[in-house]
Amino acid sequence: MHTIDIQSPHQPPRIEEEPNQQLENLESNQPHTTKLKSKKLTLIPLIFLIFFEVSGGPYGEELAVKAAGPLYAILGFLLFPFIWSIPEALITAELATAYPGNGGYVIWAKQAFGPFWGFLMGSSKFLSGVINNAAYPVLCVDYLKIVFPVFTKGLVRYLGITGSTLVLTFVNYTGITVVGYAAVALGVVALIPFVLMFCIAIPKIHPRRWLHRGQKG
Template identity: 40%
Template sequence: MQPRRTLNFTNLVALTFFCVSGGAYGFEDAVGAAGPMIALLALLIVPWLWSFPTALMTAELSSAMPEDGGYVIWVNRAFGRFWAFQEGWWSWLCSFADNALYPVMFVDYLTYLIGDLTPLYRWVIGVAVIVPISWLNIRGAKPVGVSVTVFTVLVLAPFAALVVLGLPQVDPATWLASGGKAEWGLLLSVVLWNNCGWDNAGTCAGEVEKPDKTYPRAMAVAVVLVTFAYLLPVAVGVGVDKNWDQWQEGHLANVAEQIGGPWLGSWLAIAGLISAVGLLSALLLTSSRVPYAMAEHGMLPAPLKTLHSRYATPWVAIIVNSIGVAALIPFSFQELVQVDMFLYALSLILEFAALIWLRVKEPNMPRPYRVPFGLGGAIALSIPPVLLCALS
């Protein structure tokens, strides 16, 4: 039995959107760290130095090796089992911290609506979010793909309202203003974290229809979608709410309330709940394919490669990932982000090394999509994200 190819172009765009972004939630700390001008410049520059290179790398390697496991398969083919295990292990550990962020985010936006919660209630609610998402993932990639496609519309709708209603209230001079707390390390980590995850879309390549054509198109559309999903709401928000030192996780709901009243603030908070569900669902799908692929190649215990008899999904890996996520819910958002980014940087450097080395080792490998300009183009593409990984 093999996983089924059920994810279409639209599903892959939505899945990638949630693997990377899920809306402008979580970017507020960048404004608080550096002020509006630097934060907006980061949103304009980072896609060219980070998002586009990682998306193009994912498009080339996923279309060339359309198997579940993504970067584990890429690194194994380039460097062999030892480095493939390191890649998979780092990425799997990273996924526990990364996926645990979203039940935490769900509870953070819930407190905006209902007030503070005790640590026990926060954990119970987080687990209550994980259970149905795990069940949906066991049902298959297609139900997850359809649900995140719907969630994309639901999440972007209140941001569109914020932009339309807030634009007449914006003071454009604020876009060139300095401010914030001058916490440059925090700025870099927040901006990169909000733009990481493009390679996760490659882990489910064995379940994507016509991956040779679907991946390049989906990556291109997703980069544009993610860039504007951050840039427009943040540009309007900083132009209306000038208390930039107070911008932190969850602050966009307060900005929405200033712009449109309590109804818009509540709508944005409710969409934040939906975003957290979409993020967790998409990333549980992609991250569970990592231990599955590692088990398929003899790097982890065999039960992790077990496929559901009806849905052909790696249900054991999904459950193991869900348990690991539940265990990390008590940790703070900031603690989880720091662990997440450290492990992600290690694995991403290895992925770009695989992109380059496979051009040398297997120049004639069928590549339905190629990063332009030959080996030199692949090397040039890799330099900015690798340098940013080293700095993060």
């Protein structure tokens, strides 16, 4: 409701607003502020997600040392991050900043070469992801059969593969936060054996062996 204050015949009547109406008008004139959404993925889970996306563990180093020798293997481990990993990280950071959005390299390919190549990039990555992810439940059961031989063959093996697939699917369905912390837990479990073996091998370290160039022939 409004009240009319008549001051004089020559002045138009002044409408005074009630306190509630004044408060509403004051709030409407204030700049709109949006609350910052809390981050769903923190730094540590992100690191472990990248870890599993890239390697999932220090597997294959034994074969590298056996084939090339400790000298070339150590040089490769030291130089490879500067030759490949850091440039790729810088390229990814630059493109993600220039073309922000949920799509990554699909957006980059679309912007550079057109919609068809963006679609081809996305569909190819999807197919490769499906084929790649299908191997992990089998790999999980192959590790289990070392401890539990019952998973070697037969119905139990197929049930183990199906069960691990359903569990991993459910974890992904729960959202990125749960996936991140699950990656941290799995990463710790995957790295513990290597940390233990490293600690056991410390007394047996002989730096002069590092200059060996591997087997000949």
